Amino acid sequence: MTLIIGSLQLGLIYGLLALGVYITFRILNLPDLTVEGSFTLGLAVSASLTMKGHPLLGLILGILAGACAGVLTGLFQTKCGIHPILAGILTMSGLYSINLFIMGSSSNLTLIGHDTLFQIMYKAFPGLSKDIIKAVLALLFCLVFFLLLSWFFKTHLGLCIRATGDNEDMVRASSINVDVTKIIALAIANAMVALSGGVLAQYQGFADIGSGVGILVVGLASVIIGDVIFGRRSVTIGFVSAIVGSLIYRFIIAIALQTSIFPAYMLKFVSAVIVFAALSLPALKSQIALRKIRNKAKKKA
Amino acid sequence: MLTINKIEKTFLKNTPNELHALRGLNLHLNKGEFVTIVGSNGAGKSTLFNAISGSFWIDSGSITLDHQDITYMPEHRRAAIVGRLFQDPMKGTAPGMTIHENLALAYSRSKRRGLQIALRKKETELFREALSEFGMGLEDRMDTRVGLLSGGQRQALTLLMSTIVTPKLLLLDEHTAALDPATAEKVMDITNKIVAKDTITTMMITHNLNSALKTGTRTIMMNAGNIVLDISGKERESMTVPQLLDLYSKKSETELATDRILLAEK
Numbered sequence: 200m201t202l203i204i205g206s207l208q209l210g211l212i213y214g215l216l217a218l219g220v221y222i223t224f225r226i227l228n229l230p231d232l233t234v235e236g237s238f239t240l241g242l243a244v245s246a247s248l249t250m251k252g253h254p255l256l257g258l259i260l261g262i263l264a265g266a267c268a269g270v271l272t273g274l275f276q277t278k279c280g281i282h283p284i285l286a287g288i289l290t291m292s293g294l295y296s297i298n299l300f301i302m303g304s305s306s307n308l309t310l311i312g313h314d315t316l317f318q319i320m321y322k323a324f325p326g327l328s329k330d331i332i333k334a335v336l337a338l339l340f341c342l343v344f345f346l347l348l349s350w351f352f353k354t355h356l357g358l359c360i361r362a363t364g365d366n367e368d369m370v371r372a373s374s375i376n377v378d379v380t381k382i383i384a385l386a387i388a389n390a391m392v393a394l395s396g397g398v399l400a401q402y403q404g405f406a407d408i409g410s411g412v413g414i415l416v417v418g419l420a421s422v423i424i425g426d427v428i429f430g431r432r433s434v435t436i437g438f439v440s441a442i443v444g445s446l447i448y449r450f451i452i453a454i455a456l457q458t459s460i461f462p463a464y465m466l467k468f469v470s471a472v473i474v475f476a477a478l479s480l481p482a483l484k485s486q487i488a489l490r491k492i493r494n495k496a497k498k499k500a
Numbered sequence: 501m502l503t504i505n506k507i508e509k510t511f512l513k514n515t516p517n518e519l520h521a522l523r524g525l526n527l528h529l530n531k532g533e534f535v536t537i538v539g540s541n542g543a544g545k546s547t548l549f550n551a552i553s554g555s556f557w558i559d560s561g562s563i564t565l566d567h568q569d570i571t572y573m574p575e576h577r578r579a580a581i582v583g584r585l586f587q588d589p590m591k592g593t594a595p596g597m598t599i600h601e602n603l604a605l606a607y608s609r610s611k612r613r614g615l616q617i618a619l620r621k622k623e624t625e626l627f628r629e630a631l632s633e634f635g636m637g638l639e640d641r642m643d644t645r646v647g648l649l650s651g652g653q654r655q656a657l658t659l660l661m662s663t664i665v666t667p668k669l670l671l672l673d674e675h676t677a678a679l680d681p682a683t684a685e686k687v688m689d690i691t692n693k694i695v696a697k698d699t700i701t702t703m704m705i706t707h708n709l710n711s712a713l714k715t716g717t718r719t720i721m722m723n724a725g726n727i728v729l730d731i732s733g734k735e736r737e738s739m740t741v742p743q744l745l746d747l748y749s750k751k752s753e754t755e756l757a758t759d760r761i762l763l764a765e766k
């Protein structure tokens with residue numbers, strides 16, 4: 200039971216991350232490494248403001264900080280002509296120092312004895328179990344931002360962003376500034392990622408400078424698991440599938456850890472393998488198909 | 501309408517591969533003119549279109565469209581008044597999005613929409629009607645992804661997208677060259693209809709000399725970054741394909757590139 204509710208809570212919180220990764224990886228069509236920095240950025244801002252007694256403000260500023268990180272990467276890519284992957288790496292590296300600065304140059308902050316949003320809710324609803332409250336709060340965040348994003352990608356601006364990932368030339372031909380659409384998309388994606396980190400910090404009651412390491416792969420794994428289940432369809436379904444993917448990912452990890460299939464430190468390795476397997480599958484399939492055809496032809500000859 | 505004044509463009513300047521692609525080219529188009537452009541490969545035809553639509557900055561000279569100096573206007577802003585089609589049908593549409601979404605995006609050139617919902621009922625009717633004129637059945641497939649359409653259907657859709665908000669200038673760069681003959685003819689018919697409907701000022705590059713003489717109101721021939729022949733009216737009406745070829749070899753110093761100049765079958 201704790202396993203189920205625990206992975207439900209985490210799955211929803213990391214679902215926000217999956218939404219962000221979906222926007223860059225699936226809609227904009229480029230893997231954005233900024234997330235490794237902006238996840239910790241959200242975490243750091245949220246934790247340090249919670250310690251000052253402003254947990255909600257911590258989340259809001261965390262979202263804004265994440266958006267700024269996205270804008271920066273966007274500017275590097277568009278106005279400075281830096282390769283998209285490298286642009287993300289630059290922001291991510293720079294953010295490491297910024298994050299340490301926000302955390303008062305300590306690599307670890309604990310929120311024990313400080314009121315997080317979760318703590319505030321426990322006090323407001325003393326009759327409910329903490330696990331329920333955690334799950335409901337996480338669900339609420341996911342739901343609100345899912346609805347907001349689904350609406351946004353139905354607007355004209357959202358359409359422009361989707362088209363940018365599909366065919367930049369066509370967007371330019373429709374007299375739309377592609378640089379702007381890219382920057383906005385990166386800002387929104389990283390805002391979501393930072394929010395995910397921010398909620399996580401208050402949920403687990405601590406912030407660690409290394410939280411963002413490998414987080415892109417976690418997000419990608421969620422998106423890809425979602426794709427496998429739902430197929431690749433409209434953006435709204437895509438958002439649902441990213442969140443569901445995140446939930447399933449957490450269940451898999453929780454079960455694997457519980458049954459000690461692998462030790463906890465192998466987590467990121469396993470995540471990388473999942474993503475690798477899913478991404479390489481189409482290419483491997485076609486190679487196998489080609490080999491079959493060749494063998495057949497050989498036999499005939 | 502369009503005035504091109506002594507434009508110059510050199511690619512890869514100060515390198516061994518330096519290439520003087522546009523050499524002080526002058527051109528004036530009146531409103532509603534439909535100009536066809538011929539010339540061998542590498543003559544600079546596409547480069548001229550790139551200069552007009554702002555794919556790069558020209559080295560010198562100026563371009564004026566409808567009394568507005570567009571020489572230094574960014575490409576995406578020019579796209580609001582200059583429609584453009586390429587040979588590659590994949591270039592002008594977003595394959596992962598539906599016909600409806602593609603059209604909605606193109607239609608937004610008329611007005612910035614920001615956070616309004618993109619697909620609106622009122623416009624759907626307009627799109628359906630415009631699509632039905634193609635006779636391709638696309639009006640009943642508005643929710644189909646464009647990636648699933650054939651090259652001809654995509655090119656017809658692109659044509660509609662670039663003209664759904666009437667542009668001041670339409671540039672067609674061999675837009676039927678990648679299609680099979682029957683489809684090419686169909687797309688050409690649609691092109692003529694659309695251009696005629698709003699008397700859009702149009703420039704069309706083609707390798708089909710017959711089509712170049714038959715279509716539009718004026719024909720120009722390019723060679724080595726400049727215009728070497730400019731005919732219209734009576735002179736053009738009485739011109740035959742062999743005469744045009746003959747003129748071409750006289751005017752150009754370079755070898756005649758017959759490989760891509762198609763002598764019309766009909």
Ligand SMILES: Nc1ncnc2c1ncn2[C@@H]1O[C@H](COP(=O)(O)OP(=O)(O)O)[C@@H](O)[C@H]1O
Nearest residue numbers: 511512519521540541542543544545546547548
């Ligand atoms: N972006 C570019 N960089 C370098 N050379 C170019 C570029 N665009 C065109 N050229 C060269 O300019 C010349 C004219 O090309 P183009 O205008 O495409 O010819 P065409 O008349 O066949 O359309 C060609 O030699 C081409 O290689």
Ligand SMILES: [Mg+2]
Nearest residue numbers: 545546547673
């Ligand atoms: Mg060309």
